[in-house]
Amino acid sequence: MLRPIVSTNLAITADGKISSTAQRPTGWTSREDHARLLELRANADAILVGRGTLDADRMTLTVPEASRQPLRCIVSRSGQLDPAHPIFTKAGGDIHLLVTGENPSSQADPLDSRMTVHHQTLLAFLHTLASEYQVKRLHCEGGGQLIRALAELDAIDEFHLTLAGHTIFGGQAAPTTTGIPADFLPKALPFEISHFDPRPDLGECFLSYTRSR
Numbered sequence: 001m002l003r004p005i006v007s008t009n010l011a012i013t014a015d016g017k018i019s020s021t022a023q024r025p026t027g028w029t030s031r032e033d034h035a036r037l038l039e040l041r042a043n044a045d046a047i048l049v050g051r052g053t054l055d056a057d058r059m060t061l062t063v064p065e066a067s068r069q070p071l072r073c074i075v076s077r078s079g080q081l082d083p084a085h086p087i088f089t090k091a092g093g094d095i096h097l098l099v100t101g102e103n104p105s106s107q108a109d110p111l112d113s114r115m116t117v118h119h120q121t122l123l124a125f126l127h128t129l130a131s132e133y134q135v136k137r138l139h140c141e142g143g144g145q146l147i148r149a150l151a152e153l154d155a156i157d158e159f160h161l162t163l164a165g166h167t168i169f170g171g172q173a174a175p176t177t178t179g180i181p182a183d184f185l186p187k188a189l190p191f192e193i194s195h196f197d198p199r200p201d202l203g204e205c206f207l208s209y210t211r212s213r
């Protein structure tokens, strides 16, 4: 099936968490990590996030000073977005909301003239982005629940990670790269390490992995 090359990017604590039990938003890693996030975003035709991350991090999914902005894609079961979210006021790429639930909220209607609502599965949406919107590179910025769904489809080609050794969040209810710690994936997915940049000065290590197929 035609689909874009899918990359992901996450920062994890020394204990493997991407956030705290209270869903601490982004901002706990270095300026260099944020610069890397923007560099990865700039290489994508579209950005993908879960509705939980969109809300927690108040993200606008834009690339500063870029003439061509990536599409901004949001995944939700309910389709319920906050109409006051800054994504609707910040200029950027068109907004695509994927609603996967069977009983979406009445708010799953376009909230903005730049917004298209899709009712299909995550896998079908990947196909739609490639075939109808010419998305060759799709970059997912989390959160863990969405990355788990992509991993279950074995649809992750590049996995970028910042190992933030300076922080431990703890707590069983704090999300990991594949959501709240629960069952493992049904099978291991082999990746090869393609970038390893330890930065003792920052207490962080920038890593990239490429799926071996």
Ligand SMILES: NC(=O)c1ccc[n+]([C@@H]2O[C@H](COP(=O)([O-])OP(=O)(O)OC[C@H]3O[C@@H](n4cnc5c(N)ncnc54)[C@H](OP(=O)(O)O)[C@@H]3O)[C@@H](O)[C@H]2O)c1
Residues within 6 Å of the ligand: 009, 010, 011, 012, 017, 018, 019, 020, 022, 023, 024, 025, 026, 049, 050, 051, 052, 053, 054, 056, 057, 075, 076, 077, 078, 079, 080, 100, 101, 122, 141, 142, 143, 144, 145, 146, 147, 149, 175, 179, 180
């Ligand atoms: N450290 C990092 O790099 C990093 C990166 C991203 C996020 N975070 C943090 O992680 C926390 C959020 O984590 P999370 O795992 O809860 O986030 P998430 O995956 O962004 O959000 C979960 C919500 O997104 C929607 N969703 C996710 N996967 C879906 C799927 N397969 N199909 C349909 N809808 C789907 C659902 O929205 P509805 O409820 O609308 O149905 C779900 O309730 C936040 O605190 C955020 O700051 C950290």
